[in-house]
Structure formats: structure tokens, C-alpha cells
Amino acid sequence: MEPHWDDLRIFLAVAREESLSAAGRRLKVDPATVGRRVGRLEAALETPLFVKSPTGYALTDAGQRLMGHAARVEQALQMASEELGGETGGLSGQIRIGAPDGSANYLLPQVCSKIANENPDLEIQIVALPRVFSLSKREADLVVAVSPPTAGRLMVQKITDYKLHLAAARWYLKSHPPITSLDDLKDHKIIGYIPDMIFDKELDYLSEIGVEKPSIGSNSVSVQINCVRIGGGVGIVHDFSLPFHKGVKKILTDQFSLTRGFYLVRHEDDKRLERLNRFSEALCNGIREEVARLEGGT
Template identity: 60%
Template sequence: MQNWDDLRLFLAVAREQSLSGAGKVLLLDPATLGRRVARLEAALDTVLFVKSPQGYTLTDAGAQLLERAETAEQAMRLAVSGVVAPTDTLSGLIRIGAPDGCANFLLPQVCAEIGAAHPDLEIQVVALPRVFNLSRREADMAIAVSAPTAGQLLVQKITDYHLHLAASDSYLASHPPIESTADLHGHRLVGYIPDMIFDRELDYLADLGLGRVALSSNSVAVQAQMLRQGAGIGVVHDFSLPFVPGVRRVLPGLVRLQRAFYLIRHQGDQQNLRLRRFAEMLTAAIRAEVIRLEAKA
């Protein structure tokens, strides 16, 4: 490795995933920064980033360097301060990838609470209806609805959560009554776009033996709003119901699904105290928030 200045530039590009974003952080011209990155790669004889119109993505070698660079960054902060870092505060940037149901209905209040307790901490939530690629450092950690079985990853179950069929009061009042699952076949269904279901755990309607979806989206937040507008009947997270007034459970005594959230991290982060402490706070807060919201549903 060249020096701390090289690491500082590398960290900025890795975290911002673009020269322009890193340039704003470092107050450097993107062209100059690009030359510095190219010079660093040449000095190491290693490609650190995959460049594309979407930005700069870490290669496997870049991901390995990122781990070492973050360790060096923490050591530099301690050297500058001249003291041991406090054990009760966190700082720096942490990016979380999450499916949009979790990102929309759980993480805003959870991250607000953690951020209030740690004002020097920057938390980014990337809400995407797909599986995150941690090997490419799309996020520091990710929340998923199924546990991966491949890759060098740390996987921790966060909590179980529950889902029910639901519809708006207005829809139920203007359509035939629903007294059994057989009655569902005469109603319009709201759900996922079939070919955009990225995890088998999300194929709720198939589990219930229900067919064509009349109105669909790849976002559960959009589906919840469709139900609120009286579009039909769909499966919703219990923890989302407090956010969609006028929508209530259908056949709660007959249809109840259970799923789980998992926290996924890089195996190399096991020794990173900052990320480990954040992960502990995040999992505890999500568990508590699921319990609180499900009780209100």
C-alpha cells in the first residue's frame, strides 16, 4: 500500500461508488481523482473497481482492500485523537440493503432511533426488491427474507414476522362477503409481478393456491397503497397495517403466513467492532419494532 492519502481516496470512491460523489466528499476534481485511482491500481498491480455507467463497483480485490482500509481508518482516528475511542458511540458511514417492505415500514423509525443515539453515525438505507450482492460491497450489511446457503457470509436470524390477507373497508363493503378461502376466487387480487418475485419466500399467493393477480407491483409498499385504494385483496405484512389506515385483515383465523428476516454480513467483518455493535443494535431494534407494530395491527 502507498500511504494513508491513497487509502483515504480509495475509501471515498468505494463508499460513494462514483468519482463525482467521492470528489464532493474530498473536494477534488473527479478527473484528478480518477487518475489517482488508476495510479493506485497500477502501483498495486490490481484492479480495485469495475467501472460502468452506473458507477464504480468493488472487485473482490477491492473488497479485501476495503476491509483493511477501514481498519487503518479507525487506527488513524485513534492516533489523531490520542485516546481510545469511546465504547458507547459510533461514527462513520454504514449502508444497509433491505427489501422494500422492511425498508419502508421498519427501518425509518429503527434507524432514526439509532441515529439519534449516535449523531456522528451516517446511515444509508438502500431499498431494492432484490437480493443484495455483498461480495460487490453494494452494502455493509443486508436484510433478507431467506438465509443464503453459499458464500463466505455471516448470517443471523433477526426475527419472525407474520402476514395476513387484507383489504380496505371500502372494498369489503362493496363486494361479496368472504367467509372461507374458497370465496377468494371471486375477488380481485393484488400482489407481486410474477416474474419479478426475487425470492421464493415472497410467493405468498402461490402458497395460498390463488391464481391471477389483477393488480401487481414489485414493491410491497405500492401493493399496500393499492389495497388502501380498494383495488382488491392481497397479502400484507402485519407490521405494515398501522401505516395503511382503512385496511384490515381478511380471514385472520384461517390464513396466516410466517416468514423471517435475516441479517447478512461479510464474514471478514466479524472482527470489525463498529459494524458488529451496529448489527447488534439493528437486530434488537427491528425485533422490538416488529413486536410493537404487530400488536397494533
């Protein structure tokens, strides 16, 4: 018996979500139905595709091989739908973006809201997680990254540079020992990333000022700048986040500054999907404009 596309679609959802219930939520299908469809596909192919592991459903070797074929079928159907539908009007359907929480909190809400307003039939999902996303498993349709990946069948586009500086709350600076040089930082609590939870070397900011571990650490940029905002100490913050925290002030700007970059990463197989091409262009343009606007302090 030949596998049906609907069964392959469910197989892909389980493979990507590693859970029947999560796949069901993604597809708006009852988990029991998801399980039956997977069983039907395994019976049709006469081989197990998943094994139940402590963390969920893991692909077998056969499942791994099927994953590539099913993804290509999915892509072919998407391209056929675009060609038949024209895709000359507004964007539609669902697009999921994976992003580190700095860009997800301070850039993507404005950028994606504008794109969504211009495309009423488009559903945009922003997944903000402090880790690397897997495009091969389709955890996201595209990813905003802080360094260009060097492996995998991926398309990488530089979006823009952004700047970071040391900063502290204004009232904190008035009530603590003065900071006139980097050496003065030894008299202050430092806020930054938890060292063993830094998922990209470009985020290892504190090593730039000779600090091995922070006094207050978090894997979240938003938590870090909120600790700075309430006077928890000194941190290295994105310039584009400062307009959202008026009580936080950059310090030692003539002695310390970092420049990092944002990159848009997509799967190589998606290069012919016009809706993703159009969305990517709008997203990149929007991020560039928003970084320039916020770093300008407006």
C-alpha cells in the first residue's frame, strides 16, 4: 500500500515535534488520530518509523531516511500551490521565525507587526529561545542568528550589524563607586550570560572585559537588562534595547564597544518558495530599519 500525503504530513509533524500531542496541536488533530495515522504509515511501509524515548518520539533509521523524502514532497506541494495560486498578492499561511530573545523582544515585534498589518491572511509565529534552531527538523521556517552557520544545506544572508555597550541604571551610578575606567568594574557586580549556557561564541561578551563569570547570570537578554534596570549592577546591553529602558545609561563608551551581526538563515530547499523569499526580504529590511532607528535613540 502506497503512503498517503496526509499520513506523511502527520509523520513530519511528529518527527519535528517529537510528541504526538505537540504534533496534534500543530496540525489541530486529536493526538489519538495522530498515533493511528503513524501506525497506518508504519504498516504501509512495513517498518517502524519511531521509537518511544524518555524525551518523546525519536526517529528510527528508516524514519530518518523517510524524513528527507517527505520534506521534499512537502516542498513540492508548497511550490505547486504557489505557482497555481499566483502569490502575487498579499502573503498568507503560517511562517515561523526562530530568534534569540534579544532580537525577538526588541526588534521582531515591531517588524512583524508591520508585515502582518500589510498581509492580513498571514500568521507569523516568533519563537524566542536562547539556543540554536534546527531548520532540518523544521523547528522554524527561517532563523535570525547571531553568527553564520558553517555546516548544513543552508542559505545565509547578513542582515545588519548592531552595537553593544556597558550600561547601568542612572540611580545606580549615583549611589555606587564611580566608573571612569574598565578597571573600576572590579568594584561592581557584573550582569551577563551564564557561562555554560552560552549557545554561540558571539554572545561571550564578558570575556571581552576580562570577567570569567557574572555576579548575576541569565541565559536571557531580557532578564539581564531588567537586572541592570533595577540597579542590580553593570551589564553589556544591546544599544537597540536602551530606548525601552529610559533609566539605563551607557557608560565608558570611549573605552568599550562591541559590534555583532544578525544573519538570516534558511534551508537550501526553500530557495524557490516565493512566499518565503518575499517574507525574508521584508523581514531583513524591517530589522535593518529598526536597528538604525533604535540605535539612533528614536
